[in-house]
Amino acid sequence: MTRAIRVEPLSRAAFAPFGDVLDTEGAPDRMINQGLCGRFHDRARLDFADGRAGVSLFQAEPRSLPLMLDMVERHPLGSQAFVPMSLDPFLVIVAPDEAGKPGRPRAFLTAPGQGINFHRGTWHGVLTPLAEPGLFAVIDRIGEGSNLEEHRFETPYRVLAG
Ligand SMILES: NC(=O)N[C@@H](O)C(=O)O
């Protein structure tokens, strides 16, 4: 027996309890480089407790919908940003924390070019591209200590297209 969740379009408001949406919505915060570049300044709340920021490249296998979701994870010591290096939408799964366990997950589909930043401790599905090349820059914590907590659902969720 599984439970179904339906993919929603990613929005800043819906994602706010979980993290930041990285995109160029609205006017730039400042124009730089002789007016040839718009800077959308300081758009993510980063946190790397007792560690440092790292930039890694992820080459992930694309998945397809419907997707079986049987696990989410969180990073108690740091935030984690997924910055796509293609314009392909990808799947972002988050869940509220309910007394130390994930509640009902929500699944979002990014718009082309959008990235996200999970706030420290946010329950989330692992990086889930939906198309080749599945190439992302990931900004997260490098440091000592255990920064990964996984939760396996007793009853998996089926993630269905919106
Ligand atoms: N394990 C790892 O580096 N990545 C995961 O944290 C993930 O969210 O994809």
Ligand code: NI
């Ligand atoms: Ni993660």
